[in-house]
Amino acid sequence: MSVQLMPKSKRISRVPSPPYHSHSSKLTTKLSGKRTKYYGVKIGRIPGVYKTWEEAEVQKFVGKAQVHTSASRKLLKGRSLVVDQDLDEDFDFSADFVKVDLDPHSDFLKPGVKPYAPFVDVDRDRRQSPDKKPRKVTSKNKARTDVSESVTTITVESAPALGSEPVLSFQQQQILERILAGENFFFTGSAGTGKSVLLRAIIREFNKRRTKGNLKQTPEERVEEKWRNYVANGGKPTEGEDRWTLGVTASTGMAAINIGGSTVHSWAGIGLGQFPVDRLVNNIRSNNVTRDRWQSTHALVIDEISMIDGKLFDKLEEIARKVRNNNKPFGGLQLIVSGDFFQLPPVAKPEDPPFKFAFEAKSWSKCFPRENMMALTRVFRQKEDVFVRLLESMRKGHVSMEDTKLLRTCNRVVEYTDGVEAVGLYPSKNEVETINRQRLAALNTPLQEYLAHDAPGVNSKGYDISQADATAILDKNTIWVKELSLKVGALVMLVTVSHNTEMMTDSIGKITDFMTLSEASSSGVYLPPRAAQVNAAPHVKWPVVEFVPSKYATNRIATKTIIPQMCVDVLNAMGTVEAERHQIPLILAWALTIHKSQGQTIERVKIDLNKIFVQGQTYVAISRAVSLENLEIRNFAAHKVMAHQRVIAWAAPFEQEQAEDEHWDELLKDADFDF
C-alpha cells in the first residue's frame, strides 16, 4: 500500500463496500469543477487527508518499500479514481476520499497486466460531429478527461461464479513435488494434457515460497537486498532465500506472456544469440544485472521447448557454466522445461542451416537423465475417446482410412443458435489478415478504432529505446494489436489471462455494443474489477462482448462483459520494461494463424489445411478443438498430417519405457510385499 494522492476536484463520496469478489460494491464519484488538491494517506503514521504533498509525505511509513518518487507522485496526482479492496473502516473518508486498489497481489501488478493505463477516446470526434470521419487518435490529439462532468455512479458486480485453475492430477502433482524437491525436469505430453496448467502451478509454488514482499523488486533492488543480507550475515550467503528464485521464460514472446515471463533470449541477455559463446559470456559479465540474474537464479523455466533450436540450448548450457563458475550441467541451475516436440518446431528460414531439436543438443541428456523426463498421459482438453485416439495417432503422423473418413465428415458448416460462429485457423498470416479485414468490412455497423499507446522503455544496456523500436518489439512479441478496428457484430477473442479467474484468455465472443463504464454498470453488464481503473475517462466507450458460455472449461468469463483497455509489456534482458502497450485486449477472431493458436483451447473451431507447410501444424490446429461435434475442417488430406521422423525416433523408446514403468507401478500397487 502506498501514499495515495488525489485531486479534490474529483470528489468521491464513499459508499462502504465489500471487496470485489463479494456480491457487489458501489462507488459514487462526484466531480466538481474546482482544482484544489488534497492528498490522502491510507497507510502511514497518521492516516488522513492532507492539504499539501509535504504534509502527506511525512506520514508515510519509513523503511517500507513505498518511497514515492516524483514519477509516482505525478502518476497518482492525475487520477480521478483509485480503488481499494480493503478500506479501513476507522479511516475518515468524509473528506472526499477514494477507494484504492493497490493490492500488490492483485492482477494489476503482475507482469503483463498493469493498472493506470492512459486512455484514448476514439469515439469522441464522431460523437461531436456525426458526419465527420473518425479521426485516428494519436498521443498528440488524444482526448482529455473532462473534469467538469457531474456525477458518475459505478456498480461493480462480482463475477458470477468464475472458476479457478483445475486441481492437479496425480501425475501433475508427482512432477510438481519432484520439482519442488529441486530436481531438473522435462515434462511433455500430447496437446491438452495439462502442461501449461502444471507450469502455472509450479510458478505459483515458487512465488509463494520466495521471501514475502520481494516479488515486485526490480533486479537492482534484489542485488542491493542480497548485498545487505550478505553483509548482515557476516559475509556469508543467506540460506533459503535464493532457493526459490525462478526465471520464467519461453521460446516465443507469445508463450512467454501467457506465463508472465520473458523470452529465453531476453532473460539470458544474448540478443539474437548468434555470436559465439565467449563473446556472449563477455557481454553478460559486463552487465551487472544480467550477470547477477544468471548467478542468483536458482531455477529456470523454459516453456514451448519444441521451438528452441538444439544449438541454442547448448550455447545456453555453456554460458550458464561459465557465467556461474560452476561445471555442473547448466551451471547447476535447476531446469524446468516443458513442451511437446510433436507440435511446432523451431522457426527456420530456408537459407538457415538445418535446425536441431533441443533433445538433440549435446548437453540435453546431461541435464535430463531418463528418470527426469516424463510425459503427461491423460488428455483433459478432449473428452471423446474416439477424438483422443485419433489425435494421438495424428500426433505421430499416422492417419488410418477410418480416421480420414471421420475427419472428412468435418467438412461441413456447424451452425450455432447464438449466432457466434467458429474461429478460423489458417497456416498463413496473410490469409488471416485478409479474412479478418473482409469480414469486418462486410458488417454495416459503425467502425470504432482504437490506436494503442506504445510506451518505450529501456534496452538491456539501460538506454532508452525509440518509439518505432518499441512498436516493432511489441508487434513481434505480443498478440495485442497496434490498431484495433471493431464493430458491433465482430467476432473477437480475449487475449489476456488472469490467474485469479477474473478473465480468461481464449474466450470467444461477439461485440454487442460500445458503452462507457457507467452505461455498462446500469445495464447489467459485468465490469471486471480492473474496469474501475480506467474511470479517469468516463466518456470513453469500450466494447461490450457477449462471450460464449463454455461447455467444457473450468475457467469461465461472465457472459456479457465490458472490456476496457489494459496494458501488456515486454521485458528486456534486465527484467525491466523494454516496451509496453496500452490497448483493449481483444483481437478479431474470424481468422487466427495456427502458430498463434498453439497453447490455446478453442471450443468452436474451423480449420483450413489448404496451405499447411510445417510438420506438426495440422496436429496443433486440430488439437485446439474440444470436441468433434464442433469441429469444421476444410481441405483435409492424409498427407497433410506430418510428424518429424527425428521426433518419432527419439520419443518411441522414451514413451515405451514410461508405459512399462507405469504398468509395473500399477501391478505393484496392489501387491503385498514384505521385505
Ligand SMILES: Nc1ncnc2c1ncn2[C@@H]1O[C@H](COP(=O)(O)OP(=O)(O)OP(=O)(O)O)[C@@H](O)[C@H]1O
Ligand atoms: N488436472 C486437470 N484437471 C482438469 N482439467 C485440466 C487439468 N489440467 C489441465 N486441464 C484442462 O485441460 C485443458 C488443456 O490444458 P493445458 O492448456 O494446460 O494443456 P497443454 O498440455 O498445455 O496443451 P497444449 O500442448 O495444447 O498447449 C485446459 O482446459 C485445462 O484447464
